[in-house]
Amino acid sequence: MDQTPExxxxxxxxxxxxxxxxxxxxxxDMDLEERAALFNDCFELCRELYESxxxxxxxxxxxxxxxxxxxxxxxxVGADITDEALPGEWTLDDIATxxxxxxxxxxxxxxxxxxxxxxxxxxxxxDLALSAR
Numbered sequence: 001m002d003q004t005p006e007x008x009x010x011x012x013x014x015x016x017x018x019x020x021x022x023x024x025x026x027x028x029d030m031d032l033e034e035r036a037a038l039f040n041d042c043f044e045l046c047r048e049l050y051e052s053x054x055x056x057x058x059x060x061x062x063x064x065x066x067x068x069x070x071x072x073x074x075x076x077v078g079a080d081i082t083d084e085a086l087p088g089e090w091t092l093d094d095i096a097t098x099x100x101x102x103x104x105x106x107x108x109x110x111x112x113x114x115x116x117x118x119x120x121x122x123x124x125x126x127d128l129a130l131s132a133r
Contacts, residue, residue, distance in 0.1 A: 005041040012060050020060045027067045036070040055114030062109050066124035
């Protein structure tokens with residue numbers, strides 16, 4: 001699978017469990033820096049795909065967003081939490097923005113009509129809280 005936002009969009013909107021799981025596995029297997037580079041574009045596509053009437057697609061998007069989150073702050077464990085401890089040109093403000101976007105996204109999903117979506121959001125929100133400083 002291509003590791004591009006458009007390839008991920010195609011997989012997530014397919015409704016095919018194997019394709020969705022492959023997309024999630026792809027991002028989980030990426031280096032943190034690779035995920036960070038894709039985060040903004042892929043998060044935007046997640047927001048768009050979440051607007052679907054299909055509960056499975058909304059659940060898939062929540063799971064994908066959770067896997068996509070690069071958790072760059074974890075790279076600073078054991079070091080001073082500064083911009084210099086982060087890879088590349090990432091800053092603490094960047095990772096705080098990612099967490100805020102995800103938090104708001106998951107909170108919206110916690111009141112979704114579909115229980116699968118709510119469960120995925122609750123798990124993702126718990127994981128997000130554990131990675132916050």
